Amino acid sequence: MSGLDATVTALAEDLAARGAEIEAHRTLPDDLVSAFKKHGLFRMVMPKGLGGLGLPPRRVVEIVEEISYADAATGWSLLIGNIGNAFLAWLDPAVAEKLVADQPDILVAGGQAPLGQGTLEPDGRHYRLSGRWPFASGCLHSSWYMGGFIVMEDGRPKTDARGGPEMRVAYFPASAARTVDTWHVAGLRGTGSHDIVADGIRVPVEHTSVPYFGPARHDDPVYRLTAYNLLLTCLAGFPLGVGRRALDEADRQLRTKRRIGSDQPQIHDPLFQTELMARGTELDAARRQVLGTLDELLDELAAGDPGYPRRARLAASVLHALDTGRAAAMTGFRLCGAAALHDDNPVQRCMRDLVAGAQHVAFSADSRRRIAGALLGLQTTPLFFGV
Secondary structure (H helix, E strand, C coil): CCHHHHHHHHHHHHHCCCHHHHHHHCCCCHHHHHHHHHCCHHHCCCCHHHCCCCCCHHHHHHHHHHHHHHCHHHHHHHHHHHHHHHHHHHCCHHHHHHHHHHCCCCCEEEEEEEEEEEEECCCCCEEEEEEEEEEECCHHHCCEEEEEEEEEECCEECECCCCCECEEEEEEEHHHCEEECCCCCCCCHHHCCEEEEEEEEEEEHHHEECCCCCCCCCCCHHHHCCHHHHHHHHHHHHHHHHHHHHHHHHHHHHCCCECCCCCCEHHHCHHHHHHHHHHHHHHHHHHHHHHHHHHHHHHHHHHCCCCHHHHHHHHHHHHHHHHHHHHHHHHHHHHCHHHHHCCCCHHHHHHHHHHHHCCCHHHCHHHHHHHHHHHCCCCCCCCCCCC
16 A cells, blocks of 8 residues: 555544534634645645646545545545646646745635636736635635636627637635635535635736636646546546445444334345445446546547547546435435434435535536537537536
């Protein structure tokens, strides 16, 4: 076992009993943030040229899966931190290198949805940016924020070469913005996913990028993926880990809970056995599909662009993993009966956390529509966060 593998396993073992504590804390505790930074776990997919670990994408999925199994909110915080840092790859390399040199433990939170507005100042070197970005997981322990915005000109959206509004992503110090305590939710309570707000701040043009359509500025194998598929690669381990934890917890509880009118534990009920078998087999198959498809796509991309239908396969496999993991958690919750209603029941937390994670825009109906169209060969030009 490598040093990183041993570290991840030790962290996961410690996390297994901290779910309620992390949920009550409403954000990732400082000791976990420090541990993740110390061992580079927020830099798993950051470009190697910026100090990233350069892990194989398959290993990233496995690590997120292992941490998410131990605690869903921590797994989510880990993967979101990696996504924020990964998108530094779309900045000019020299600019990104300086950011990282000035902040060796840089951690970026925020959102790329173009919910802000930016106006180019007369000097041509700064945008005046205002916006509010919700669901900024990890914002309380991040030193930098990112926010998507529409470029405004003469009070109207500026048009890009595609004929649509010009959209960019800005990166700015957390100290330049503010957070609004909005994270009072049903699931993923421990992720601190508050709103971040910028009120007319100045952002250098060089601290903005356009990841929606173009390639990253680094040649690490993972950056052969589009921004959207990179996002989904980071997300993939979450439903696999949380879904498996829900099934294992249900198995454990059913071994101690007695059947009505019987001395036998409920695990001996053939209906429960077949349900656990079915959901577990589906989850195993979904995991193999994600990892296999990811490996195949990276091999294909090394030889050239295989086209939209082939690239859409990875996105589709991660959506399938999300649906499968959510179904597993719902089954575990149902099989555990009324006992699962209690807040301190891990199965309930798995169910709530997976349902909350499924609300991410990457899993939305619009994303599914785009992926389906690409799979069928109906996508012929780059799309907003296309596959």
